[in-house]
Amino acid sequence: VVSTQSTGSSGINAEYGKQWYQRRVRGLEDVVGKMTLVATGDGRIIVGTLKGFDQTVNLILDDAHERVFSVNQGVEEVPLGLYLVRGDNVACVGEIDQEIDNNLGLSTIKADPLPQIVH
Numbered sequence: 001v002v003s004t005q006s007t008g009s010s011g012i013n014a015e016y017g018k019q020w021y022q023r024r025v026r027g028l029e030d031v032v033g034k035m036t037l038v039a040t041g042d043g044r045i046i047v048g049t050l051k052g053f054d055q056t057v058n059l060i061l062d063d064a065h066e067r068v069f070s071v072n073q074g075v076e077e078v079p080l081g082l083y084l085v086r087g088d089n090v091a092c093v094g095e096i097d098q099e100i101d102n103n104l105g106l107s108t109i110k111a112d113p114l115p116q117i118v119h
Helices: 012-029 098-102
Strands: 035-040 045-053 059-068 076-085 090-095
Touching (some): 035 059, 045 076
Antiparallel strands (some): 035 090, 059 076
């Protein structure tokens, strides 16, 4: 969490917050149009093509699907289609290398689902 409250007349915290946001936005701009993985605060893994985002990091994913992990069976992929992830629920965003992703063998991967983030 970045504070934008000013410490006196210098506005140092406000300027830091602006720079922090601009670096994050530039990073997301590089991923638009690419296969993207989003980890959410409630422990979900959503994969799709990042179509766009806004200033609150709401993300629009096309051809999205949720990867559901289980200790008993391989990863299940649940189709979601065009999907919006609210910015306040985004924990992590990253570009997927499709060649590596295609060779993972998701049906053979068994793992505990991610837990929710506790504040």
